[in-house]
Amino acid sequence: DQQVKQNSPSLSVQEGRISILNCDYTNSMFDYFLWYKKYPAEGPTFLISISSIKDKNEDGRFTVFLNKSAKHLSLHIVPSQPGDSAVYFCAGIGTASKLTFGTGTRLQVTL
């Protein structure tokens, strides 16, 4: 039972353009959603989060949008930079502090 789904395993975007990573969830009990970025041979690093009571959170080049009715969230990166090339995981967290991760989307930012 995949509670958090990232249906696009990979995405390629040109430098300077917008990257949009999508995530769908089925568990309505998540209190927060988080995005993590992972480089090869490193652990995931926290990027940005959003409360389930909000619909947008912005931090510099990164913006997360939450559509609760559609059970969908997205991460926008603008402008995309080569250093953004990584695997991005979305995750939901509920009252038991358990993070449930999606399977990840590999972002490649090309020159």
Added chain:
Amino acid sequence: DAGVIQSPRHEVTEMGQEVTLRCKPISGHNSLFWYRQTMMRGLELLIYFNNNVPIDDSGMPEDRFSAKMPNASFSTLKIQPSEPRDSAVYFCASSDRTETDTQYFGPGTRLTVL
């Protein structure tokens, strides 16, 4: 400021051997999590501790897996006996239980069981 520390970074062992993975959480964090990452299943939570007490071990695959947290600065994940299907990257993460419960991950241990 040291992050989460895991050792070893790489472990290669033969089927049937005991494997022990180690984790030192960030000082002051009171929650610790063990995850496993595989190609097929992505990142899965195995077990987590709060104030050194195991809270939820429902993700532990079977009795061959065990985890301990004898004090606030150290945890182990043990596999005995190991099997080739246990080959994966194992991550440890810690959290200070702030509002968003952001978890900070270690670099992982890549385990290969031959």
